Amino acid sequence: MNMKPLLSAATFALFTFSHFSQAQALNLPLQLDYGLINKLVSNSLYKGSGNTAELWQDGQKCSSLKLANLKIDGKDQQIRLANDVYVQFGTKLGGQCIPLLNWQGVLETLQQPVLSADHTVLSLPVTQAIAYDQQGHQVNINKLQELLKSVVEPKLAGLSIDLNRVHKDMERNVSTWLPKQEAAEVSQMLDTLTFTSATANDQGIAVQLGLDAPVKHAAEAPSAALTADEQKQWQVIWKNWEGLLNKSIQSIGQDEQSQALQATLSHMLQTSGTAFQAGLTGQESNGNDPVREFFSQSWEKLAPQLKQLSKQMPGLDGFNYLGIIAATDVLYELENNVAPLGITFTSDGLRKLARLLIAGKQQQLQARQ
Incomplete structure (x- = not known):
């Protein structure tokens, strides 16, 4: 199973739904259980x-x-x-x-x-x-x-887990899509990624992952709904993501746990398209933000299944796992800490992200000409 598309999507959400200005230190808990180790x-x-x-x-x-x-x-x-x-x-x-x-x-x-x-580096x-x-x-x-x-x-x-390798993988995924300026700011933030503590307990190793996270800033005017031309450009980007994610989902094994994860991911992909389209065009249902609802419901279901299945995956090493779980767990933790950090898993945040990705795609096309 190729997990890189999942890691890419999670990394985008973690770092590009934010406004890069000032930063504050943040410690996020991760549990590496003994089955994983x-x-x-x-x-x-x-x-x-x-x-x-x-x-x-x-x-x-x-x-x-x-x-x-x-x-x-x-x-x-x-x-x-x-x-x-x-x-x-x-x-x-x-x-x-x-x-x-x-x-x-x-x-x-x-x-x-x-x-x-x-x-x-965490060593044993x-x-x-x-x-x-x-x-x-x-x-x-x-x-x-x-x-x-x-x-x-x-x-x-x-035996060790090296965050420098995680950093490089995450940076490559982000820099593929973002405009150069934003990609450089993401790289600077990833440079701050560290372990702040690691303690063995009855279940595994309790790790604190530290990074300099965005600080909440003065409220900005909400982004307008995407224009018809922007929606066409977004659809090209989204179809590419959707194809990569579908390919990854279809490559999951046939055992019971794998099929459960496959069903969860397929449902996430289907609902994300609908939620994202509603968010990009400024549509709301019953006064609720469709993008925020999607993130709050989906990641809580995905993370425990992904952790469980990753213990069974052949060839999955500690560096890949840490990147994946950091991406999912950190997303969940940031969702819980959204107010002090200024992270917006919202339709407005998605519109800003879409425009960043569109600009990045245009830069890539111009560089090839």
Whole structure:
């Protein structure tokens, strides 16, 4: 499933329904649950046959170490990883490997979420590693302990989520559509994206995501409804978006969770076209803003389904997930904080966005001539 169109749409809403002037620091909560973290670790390390992590093999291919059956939960405000460990030590004689030791047990590591000095990278250094035999007794085989210390711990400690990569992906999506001036302002805002805190709990890692958000400013005159010519230009842009989103929706799998998400996304796409058209032409139903109603109802339904399905998606890494969930969760949080931030998920905001995108499209066409 290609999530980039969803991330693009969410990023547009997050940054372009705003008036870029002054900014204030904002902390938004994200929860990375252990089911997700299990998926991230598996995608990073468990690339061997039978979903194993083949972490070490000697030059003669007679000795090896691999992990299997990863389990992740919380313990003492740290992340606990439990892996089955398979170790073989051997030597080659007469062209054949002679096994000297075959050992199977469990490796338990405790890992503490730590932020980099610039608060853009979340890493998981190992604070404790203990090996147990199959009966649950702690073991102290020197050669095994050395191997775990020199090979396994660095691999597990090397797991991280880098906001700089999220930043680049989001910036590319936005700059494709916006006029240069607005795209540059979005880039400056994305430069402020940081982790402000990260704490392990019983459910996962509670993360605070910080950015400099727009400050509410003096009310501006509402934008007029789009002219007939502007509506034609908008329809070209919208048809492009609609095609990308439809393609993404159709590529979702056939399991029960995937079909539920597919139904939600299809419904969102259908209702968004109607809501957006009403907002762009200045139509209201029962005195309610159609665009605001669409956002408030749709994102609350989508985010939990997207989080649940993302644990099952093959090939989805932590960088993609964080971008997607940040986009959906941040949208929801900003909706709840709309008054102090001046974010307008409204028909007026959509009209401003439409005109920005139309201007960006015209700039692109002029640059090609």
